[in-house]
Amino acid sequence: MQVMIFGAGYSGKAIANALKTEAGTISGTTRSEDKFPDLTAAGMAPFLFDGVHLNDDLIAAMGNVTHLVQSIAPGRPGDPLLALLGDDPKRFLPKLEWMAYLSTVGVYGDHNGAWVDEKSPCRPVSTRSVERVAAETAWAAIAEKANVPLSILRLSGIYGPGRNAFMNFEKGTARRLVKKDQVFNRIRVEDIGAALAFLARKNERGIFNVTDDQPCPPQDVVSFAATLMDVEPPPEQAFETADLTPMARSFYGENKRVSNARIRGLGFDFRFPEYRSSLKHLWETGLWRG
Template sequence: MNLFVFGLGFSARRFAESRRDRFDAVRATVTEPDKARALSAETGFTVRVFGPDGADPDIAAELADTDALLVSVPPDAEGDPVLRTYRAAIADSRIGWIGYLSTIGVYGDHGGAWIDEATAPAPLSVRSKLRLAVETAWLDLGRETGKAVQVFRLSGIYGPGRNPIVKLREGRSQRIVKAGQVFNRIHIDDIAATLAASIDRPRAGAVYNVTDDEPAPPQVVTEYAARIAGLPLPPEIDFETADLSPMARSFYGENKRVRNRLIREELGVTLTFPTYREGLAALKDQG
């Protein structure tokens, strides 16, 4: 089985590297030539350029030689660049499994209530509205071609090198408090396990929430990270006066508790890191 990954970023790379024994060949894209060369050397994958400045001409032929396709490229203002460029090549290929990495942001704000995959999307931000439109476009391709397209809505992603402990060590952490606010999270190893399980049990048109079991206030997670890593705890900052980018501030405008029952019951996934506690405990010595 050959895997092609559009967008070899944090989560997609972890999946491809951790499951490399499953694939005869792994091919992937990034947006810059220097990064493509570096990742080819680091991973042993064939990494090509696909981005605003153009696409490697070998990508189309490699798609024809692909069995599983993972798409981890964000939308642009015009929609999905992968579908815009390669829709026909994908439709005409032998690709049988397609995974699209999306976000739980498509659900919008639910005032802290529990939601699941049956909850109607109601995105608030422009980026989440674009995500929902691209989800629909990929699912439409699946219906039209008979290919098993699955959408994976990810919560806040963390893992080695990208987590609250690293932010504390680098002095980038803020302990922001907003009454009643909670977020779900997901460790990249649990994302990888979910994708692998889906390849084993494809279901055309499936939508999965890929998230942990325990939504929690962000300041509580920061406090736990500081305690187990023996690091100073930054002072509390009220959300209203916090120095946040517009994008970071927009995340606090969405408050929900997300259920993950479907990945467990349908795909048989058992989370290695069911809460932030297990995830951060495993990361405290490695960053």
């Protein structure tokens, strides 16, 4: 297994860690050479990718890749890597055996708090989720044409070491926003890595929700973190009157409960299936700081 992760950020590093014992090589791209030491420390050979051009070093490395992971968010006019690969990924990836695309549960849009699964209709609300649906469709088309299995991982709100409610308390940014009946799913970053490694080993294709078992109101997570820290939680704030950026406010326009039954049905077990035990683990081990 020769792996390349385009956009080797927070999730990409967790993926590299999950694959380190079975991959012959793991490469990762970043937009800045300043991040090369971080990728090297995470076990990846670093390469520059500016989202516009494939440089000679990157093209040479792509020639040996068997497993491709695309983690870069789309934009306008679309997915930056697809724009360069065209309709034949094997043009630059002749040894390609399997692909993964990291998407978001935002593609489902708003379902008024109802449960959704991979067969549920996509009704994206935000521009970024509309772009994700388009990118999923485009990746599925080139995968079918190239006869290469593609797993699309739809991720819920990502947290873990260095990104969590404890960090928000430390920074003084913790808030308890309350919107009636609003719930969100979450996913611990290590479970993203483990899920992708599981799907890669099985050479799976299709769409998979990678999310926890326990959608809940966001203020409950903040309150539980405060309990673990033995501090007072911030006062509740009504969502309707809270000062939020347009992006932050848009997240509350999508209300749903996301099922992970499909990937569980294949035999995958989440290490952190609900936020309470996960936050307790982060706090007690000290990993919350990253």
